[in-house]
Amino acid sequence: NTSLELQPLMDILVDPNERQGYAWIRMRISRMWSRWTDAAKSLMSKYSFRNRPKKKILVHLGLLSKQSGWKFAEMQFKGGPLGELVQWSDLISTLYILGHDLTVTSEVEQLLEILNHVPAARTPCQSRKELPVQIIYTDIMGLIQFKKRLKAGYAKFSCLFRVLDSFGTEPAFNHRMFAKQNKILTSWGGQDLNLQQFYTMFPHSPDNSFMGFVVDRILNDTEKSSEPKRDIALVYGKNDYMWEGKRSYLDAIHARFEVHGTVYKDANKKLVNVPNYVVNHGILSGLDLHELLQKTKVFVGLGFPYEGPAPLEAIANGAVFLNPQFSPPHSSKNTKFFKGKPTQREITSQHPYAEVFIGKPYVYTIHVNNMTEVDQALDAIVQQTNFSSYVPYEYTEEGMLQRMNAYIENQNFCLHQEYRGRKWPPAESVTNIIGEAGKSCRDACWDIRKICEPGHFAELNTEQAFANLTSCSSHTKSSNIYYPAVEVSKMACTRQLEPKLFSCVGSMHALRRLCPCRDFIPGQTALCVGCD
Numbered sequence: 001n002t003s004l005e006l007q008p009l010m011d012i013l014v015d016p017n018e019r020q021g022y023a024w025i026r027m028r029i030s031r032m033w034s035r036w037t038d039a040a041k042s043l044m045s046k047y048s049f050r051n052r053p054k055k056k057i058l059v060h061l062g063l064l065s066k067q068s069g070w071k072f073a074e075m076q077f078k079g080g081p082l083g084e085l086v087q088w089s090d091l092i093s094t095l096y097i098l099g100h101d102l103t104v105t106s107e108v109e110q111l112l113e114i115l116n117h118v119p120a121a122r123t124p125c126q127s128r129k130e131l132p133v134q135i136i137y138t139d140i141m142g143l144i145q146f147k148k149r150l151k152a153g154y155a156k157f158s159c160l161f162r163v164l165d166s167f168g169t170e171p172a173f174n175h176r177m178f179a180k181q182n183k184i185l186t187s188w189g190g191q192d193l194n195l196q197q198f199y200t201m202f203p204h205s206p207d208n209s210f211m212g213f214v215v216d217r218i219l220n221d222t223e224k225s226s227e228p229k230r231d232i233a234l235v236y237g238k239n240d241y242m243w244e245g246k247r248s249y250l251d252a253i254h255a256r257f258e259v260h261g262t263v264y265k266d267a268n269k270k271l272v273n274v275p276n277y278v279v280n281h282g283i284l285s286g287l288d289l290h291e292l293l294q295k296t297k298v299f300v301g302l303g304f305p306y307e308g309p310a311p312l313e314a315i316a317n318g319a320v321f322l323n324p325q326f327s328p329p330h331s332s333k334n335t336k337f338f339k340g341k342p343t344q345r346e347i348t349s350q351h352p353y354a355e356v357f358i359g360k361p362y363v364y365t366i367h368v369n370n371m372t373e374v375d376q377a378l379d380a381i382v383q384q385t386n387f388s389s390y391v392p393y394e395y396t397e398e399g400m401l402q403r404m405n406a407y408i409e410n411q412n413f414c415l416h417q418e419y420r421g422r423k424w425p426p427a428e429s430v431t432n433i434i435g436e437a438g439k440s441c442r443d444a445c446w447d448i449r450k451i452c453e454p455g456h457f458a459e460l461n462t463e464q465a466f467a468n469l470t471s472c473s474s475h476t477k478s479s480n481i482y483y484p485a486v487e488v489s490k491m492a493c494t495r496q497l498e499p500k501l502f503s504c505v506g507s508m509h510a511l512r513r514l515c516p517c518r519d520f521i522p523g524q525t526a527l528c529v530g531c532d
């Protein structure tokens with residue numbers, strides 16, 4: 001019960017209008033199709049994929065809609081952001097291959113047509129059974145469109161949503177009342193969903209579900225490139241403004257390498273920040289870009305865009321990624337880009353995943369304004385003779401199919417925990433700990449190489465659970481992202497009053513947090529051992 005034929009999927013991806021919104025997505029899916037089918041066959045040889053009910057799934061790409069005003073459709077071949085389209089392409093491939101019944105929409109009128117088939121609400125449970133779909137993947141823009149059109153009917157749909165949210169949403173911003181009281185409510189936050197309904201691009205906030213994408217490459221994982229490496233540095237920056245103020249860094253690279261770029265150039269505008277010595281190819285097709293990466297020794301980060309797919313593609317093609325370090329870290333406190341985003345996450349480099357999960361010899365994280373550091377890194381790369389490639393399993397087609405299948409089969413946001421029967425991930429995969437003072441559960445769990453598992457906070461939120469881990473001089477309850485926790489000076493224990501505020505990222509200096517930490521499959525951080 002998987003679907004491996006490409007044409008029926010292309011028939012689903014017919015553009016609703018002349019804007020050709022799906023053009024880039026169709027190209028990516030077609031180019032990668034043989035890898036997808038190989039991955040599905042490989043996965044099927046390891047697991048029984050039978051007895052999975054076929055689900056009706058709606059995928060609504062709010063970012064492509066005319067109403068969004070974002071011009072993603074218009075800009076897809078003109079230097080516009082592509083990371084989101086990468087994610088949507090791979091999600092659509094995944095759902096289709098897993099054999100589900102897929103509808104894809106990107107305009108509000110199409111949405112209305114589907115929603116018009118919704119029967120009138122009776123009890124929430126009864127009416128949900130009759131809904132035209134069982135899962136809805138969308139983005140924040142799409143969610144806002146749904147809310148507007150469904151009005152009172154939204155409530156019975158809300159548990160069906162999975163919201164693609166690259167940078168993640170933290171509990172304090174998701175809980176509308178709490179965000180309002182703390183003056184952090186923005187147009188992206190306040191959605192009041194289950195935190196695991198937000199699907200991120202990197203496994204950075206365990207409060208959310210990690211969806212990811214697939215790292216595109218032209219070689220098979222075991223193949224060696226037939227294309228020899230040349231002394232080429234390819235700069236990661238599609239738009240002229242990204243190159244501003246980086247001249248000395250670029251000159252140091254130019255002293256050792258032939259510098260290439262893929263910068264979008266408007267016919268009547270000059271590139272003012274790109275040095276003349278740069279061989280500019282303009283925006284390349286996926287295949288041409290990968291051929292260039294095959295010959296490239298170093299892929300040069302400029303500090304922006306944050307957390308894109310391209311550095312992982314470069315590493316997959318055997319190029320070293322120069323990753324600009326940020327001190328102080330960038331966050332909504334000091335960086336315009338993050339203002340209004342529903343997260344307080346602080347990022348320590350352009351690509352924290354590459355920095356933390358990959359590292360040397362594939363990634364050099366350096367201060368690009370410190371020329372001694374830059375020279376040292378470049379000299380090390382110049383001397384390197386072997387450029388091997390690397391793709392983390394969770395970013396392969398097989399890894400994504402495995403992870404998404406586990407989510408589809410096990411996540412259920414429509415039933416209360418106690419009615420779900422078997423809890424997922426199961427209790428056996430979780431170890432309860434008490435963290436060091438001032439540490440979040442994300443960090444406390446990671447210290448013992450485990451992942452904070454927010455679905456299991458409830459079991460820790462009892463007097464008995466406190467007694468198992470510490471001794472309390474008093475017990476209280478409070479609604480804030482720091483609890484359950486123990487205050488170290490008085491040993492005062494505080495439980496969580498509002499389950500929607502259970503948080504992996506909350507931390508305060510005098511508090512030791514009680515944390516549920518789960519194990520994971522090596523290379524597949526989203527899944528516990530035995531949870532595939």
Ligand code: UDP
Nearest residue numbers: 081082083262283284285286305308309310
């Ligand atoms: N890309 C491309 N042609 C180019 C430059 C980039 O097809 O000339 C692709 C790249 O392979 C990657 C995607 O664009 O899959 C997104 O790249 P990036 O990391 O720059 O993220 P963005 O800022 O676009 O979200």
